[in-house]
Amino acid sequence: MEKVNIAEKLSLFSEHWSPKIVGELNGQQVKLAKLKGEFVWHKHDHEDELFYVVEGTLTILFRDRTVTLHPHEFLIVPRGVEHKPVAEEEVSVMLFEPATTLNTGDAESELTKRTLEKL
Template sequence: MFPANDLEAAFDRVTDYWSPKVVGKVNDQLLKVAKLKGELVWHAHDSEDELFYIVKGELRMEFEDSVTVLRQGAFLTVPKGVRHNPVADEECWVLLIEPASTLHTGAEVTDRTRSLEEQLS
């Protein structure tokens, strides 16, 4: 038997903003849920694409030369190597799909950076 998972219930595991939690895996891709508020940090993932799916709220993805606004139900793939900065003026729930090798904030390390071990807890 293969049990279904409740995506919205998965957000109960998230107690801090910008602290993703791994809730599933598809091949070598991790499915992570996160609650966002404020801004993270300008960063890039040199070798991995990163998909953001907005479950609730609104996210502004800043790029060096543009801004994309994502509302509930929208998704965006940030290509590898592209510098970006996620910003949420109000609480936003996001599902992330990215390879297990993806570092949370790329080469940038701040007090918001989370290790894979923290994301798995």
């Protein structure tokens, strides 16, 4: 049982769109990621996804609206809802989702990460 310092963990990597596992509980993973630019349109058929902004501003596009998240705000994207994260400048996020969640959901791309590093 160890406490986790989010800023310290974020300082350990610089790549974008490559989530790192920083905790696990009840079949769920707590991940940190740095995002910059546009991700791919995708959905998760079986999992909800939580985006918590630690630093920066994250925009999440939906087919019918746009949601902008600022530091210390989060959004839960329900399973089956198509979305596309966009970060004009670098943003740091915490993700909370089932361990089986693939970062690009139903969209295979060069951004797909099948194996995640544990910090």
